[in-house]
Amino acid sequence: MSEQILKGLRDRDPRGIARAISLVEENDPLADEILASLDDSLVDQAMVLGITGPPGAGKSTLTDRIISKYRSQGKRVGVIAVDPSSPLSGGAILGDRIRMMGHALDQDVVVRSMATRGRLGGLCAAAGAAVRILAGSGCSPIIIETVGVGQSEMDIIRLADITALVLAPGLGDDIQAMKAGLLEVADLLIVNKADCAGAETLAMDMESIAREGSGKEKDSAKVCMTVASEGKGIDDLLAAIETVDASHRESGERKARREKAYDLEVLDWAIEMIKPSIIKKIEEGGLDRKGDPRMQAVKLLEKE
Ligand SMILES: Nc1nc2c(ncn2[C@@H]2O[C@H](COP(=O)(O)OP(=O)(O)O)[C@@H](O)[C@H]2O)c(=O)[nH]1
Ligand SMILES: [Mg+2]
Incomplete structure (x- = not known):
């Protein structure tokens, strides 16, 4: 499947492009390969x-x-x-x-x-x-x-x-x-x-x-x-x-903006990536619900 998607992207086929965007959006394991294949x-x-x-x-x-x-x-x-x-x-x-x-x-x-x-x-x-x-x-x-x-x-x-x-x-x-x-x-x-x-x-x-x-x-x-x-x-x-x-x-304004945008994207991806493990910890009963929620968040992140 990965070959097919990469080929669709190479061929600039709109359906292939749409599929590739969806996979990256879903943080699919193929995301890295798709993004690395771009010119x-x-x-x-x-x-x-x-x-x-x-x-x-x-x-x-x-x-x-x-x-x-x-x-x-x-x-x-x-x-x-x-x-x-x-x-x-x-x-x-x-x-x-x-x-x-x-x-x-x-x-x-x-x-x-x-x-x-x-x-x-x-x-x-x-x-x-x-x-x-x-x-x-x-x-x-x-x-x-x-x-x-x-x-x-x-x-x-x-x-x-x-x-x-x-x-x-x-x-x-x-x-x-x-x-x-x-x-x-x-x-x-x-x-x-x-x-x-x-x-x-x-x-x-x-x-x-x-x-x-x-x-x-x-x-x-x-x-x-x-x-x-x-x-x-x-x-x-x-x-x-x-x-x-x-x-x-x-x-140089264009370059400066791109750099800021890049940082923002990294932050957004990082949050996306860290979220599932935090959600999992909470669902697995990792909270004793003592004290305030903010303190719990600090504790959870310390364990990260
Ligand atoms: N009178 C007039 N109506 C326009 C003009 N441009 C767009 N419209 C109408 O304004 C409405 C909203 O347009 P739309 O492009 O959907 O706005 P959007 O919500 O900003 O994307 C539609 O009914 C358009 O046909 C214009 O230059 N003049
Ligand atoms: Mg609109």
Whole structure:
């Protein structure tokens, strides 16, 4: 079986890639072999683009347009869609969405969905592995679409070389709360739904907020306006992405981010790996339940 999976990966067969990602995600014994088989130079060179923002801003529609544009340039595109929905309803919704993406029959568009809820954890490790496998099978860019709410999603965004924050007019007050945290990680600001009332005002607001942010490059104050549903503004957006990418490569920012992301992935894997043995100890009755739970945890780890 291992030969078959490695062959599928080598052949860049989407089903083989999906299988490989699943095995690594499940921490299967084959995981090491799969990851070691990847072409490191492809992984190093691939561009990882994070697209984040509140639900309904148009991230998926935008991603779809971005894919089309990169495909027309002959690039092979990977997508990791991080879905915050429950695993119970998630499967069907994710399936629909992938079909809606209009690239389902294209062998050079590889889409991977990941649910955030109902997992044991290790989302960052799983997403990191998926990025590697997609990059190693020739995808660049790799787009990570995520709703920027929870901490694990914020961690995922750190796997990206470049992050674009998508906002849209008329989304209500909750985006105000989101803006602050998301703005810190955003390299590019996108006001989508530029065809709707309030887009200009939102763009001006975003520009001034971005300019206030300390220590950021001036470029970050630039806001791209798009109408994803009509494919408008995508060329300008891609040009802006390219500019940021080039500047990050030159300044060393890209390297610094990759190093941070690497450390985060190691931490996430280590936690994943240590968890089963701790769970086992607890289940085997390793606790006397005297004193507080924190103290018990300290004792358990001392025995580790
Ligand atoms: N008017 C308008 N609607 C849009 C635009 N982009 C996306 N939409 C619509 O907004 C809704 C949410 O889009 P979706 O891509 O699913 O948002 P996501 O939750 O951020 O991924 C869908 O009904 C889209 O058709 C746009 O530029 N203008
Ligand atoms: Mg979406």
